[in-house]
Amino acid sequence: MAQSIGTFLSGFFLITVYSYLFKESRLYRYTEHIYVGFAAAHAIVTGWHNVKDQALSPLADGQWLMLVPLCFGCLLYAKFTKRYSYLSRTPLAFMMGVAAGVTITGAAEASFVKQIRATILPLNNLDNIVMVLGTVSTLAFFLFIPLGSKKAANGKRSFMSLVSNLGRATMMVAFGSSFGFVVMARLSYLIARLQFLFSKVFPVISQ
Amino acid sequence: MAVGFLSGLIVILKYFAQEGIISRIGTDLIAWRVTVAAFALGLGAANLIQVHARAIIRREKNADSSFLLLATMAVFTVLGVVSGPNSAAYKWFWDNVYQPIYGGIASLLAFMIVSASYRAFKVRNWQSAVLMISALIVILGQVGLVSRVFAGLPSLSQWVMSVPNTAGMRGITIGGALGAIALSLRVILGFERSYMGGGQQ
Known part of the structure; x- marks a missing residue:
């Protein structure tokens, strides 16, 4: 019974969402607001359980140092008062400082050193040549934009301009293929939803 | 500013000190941040409540939707907090x-x-032509009927995804990492303070 009600409810919400394709109706707006309400509630629930597991439980076990993040968290709400809103800057600075530290170490390791290491390839086949040239020219496009747009003294295009154009072409291929991939992913999502609607929901309704 | 500088510096030093007091403090700071960020989620929720409660009190045009949002939020928050998300x-x-x-x-x-x-999508120059062609190759390479007619298309699509796409994305990733490191350094050193509000730099 509960499963049938659930399937019916799922189908109902799915149809109200798809009703947007015809017109932005009141039903669609209600569904949209239910979604936002649920998402916000889920964020609160997740946050509450994080606070409970990572701060309140250790505090109850005698780890008094956990009072510091709890106080920082409470200070964030000082933003709602005009007189004490400056107090919310301390936890904000703390969060930004830690986030910046994590970003520097994380980005340096995963997005910088590892990516460069993966690009150092032997130029003995087409794939490796395209990979190395594409990566280097894309970087050159980003880092030497002023040089890439300049022409050489004799009026011809400079070497950096050619490299910059190659980088631009590589990026266009990357954007195009990513776009194609996203389109296909969304279409398969749509097909899955329609399959669910026709194979699960409509049989429940017709029963 | 000193709080941001110190916390950022300790987290960076933690990366180099695998054990010892700096490593322990750094690990604690990262864990504390999760707790403070959880409070920040509540801040967002409070803002949402403020906006929609105002719409209901003033009986604005979509006040019924705002009421539904707040009711849904209240019901599922109580359910999630009391009985747990699992x-x-x-x-x-x-x-x-x-x-x-x-x-x-x-x-x-x-x-x-x-x-x-x-x-x-209008092919105005060679860049948009390249973008269009690579998108078409990837899309058509995954369509069964087209792959039947052009047998080499799926492997070409796979090659585009795994070689030029990776090369372009890798360049962008490295460039983005450089930007993220530069911005993070500005935050730690106190040059970037716009996140505090008020528009001051």
């Missing part, structure tokens, strides 16, 4: 209310993307 009741609503709406909206994007690209 309880059967919460999971039932998650599977039969949240997931179908999310799935519907996500799949609705297929129509939006097709309609937007039909209006926006």
Whole structure:
């Protein structure tokens, strides 16, 4: 019974969402607001359980140092008062400082050193040549934009301009293929939803 | 500013000191941040309540939708806090209310993307031609009927995804990492303070 009600409810919400394709109706707006309400509630629930597991439980076990993040968290709400809103800057600075530290170490390791290491390839086949040239020219496009747009003294295009154009072409291929991939992913999502609607929901309704 | 500088510096030093007091403090700071960030989620929720409660009190045009949003939020917050997000009741609503709406909206994007690209994609120069061709290769390479006619298309599509796409994305990733490191350094050193509000740099 509960499963049938659930399937019916799922189908109902799915149809109200798809009703947007015809017109932005009141039903669609209600569904949209239910979604936002649920998402916000889920964020609160997740946050509450994080606070409970990572701060309140250790505090109850005698780890008094956990009072510091709890106080920082409470200070964030000082933003709602005009007189004490400056107090919310301390936890904000703390969060930004830690986030910046994590970003520097994380980005340096995963997005910088590892990516460069993966690009150092032997130029003995087409794939490796395209990979190395594409990566280097894309970087050159980003880092030497002023040089890439300049022409050489004799009026011809400079070497950096050619490299910059190659980088631009590589990026266009990357954007195009990513776009194609996203389109296909969304279409398969749509097909899955329609399959669910026709194979699960409509049989429940017709029963 | 001193708080941001010190916390950022300790987290960076933790990366180099695998054990010892700096490493322990750094690990604690990262864990504390999760707790403070959880409070920040509540801040966002409070803002949402403020906006929609104002709409209801002033009886604005979509006050009924605002009421529904706040009611949904209240019901599921109470349910999630009291019974836990892994309880059967919460999971039932998650599977039969949240997931179908999310799935519907996500799949609705297929129509939006097709309609937007039909209006926006005009081959004006060689860059847009390259973009269009690579998109077509990837899309058609995954269509069974087209792959039947052009047998080499799926492997070409796979090659585009794994070689030039990776090369372009890798360049962008490295460039982005450089930017992220530069911005993070500005935050730690106190040159970037716009996140505090008030527009001061």
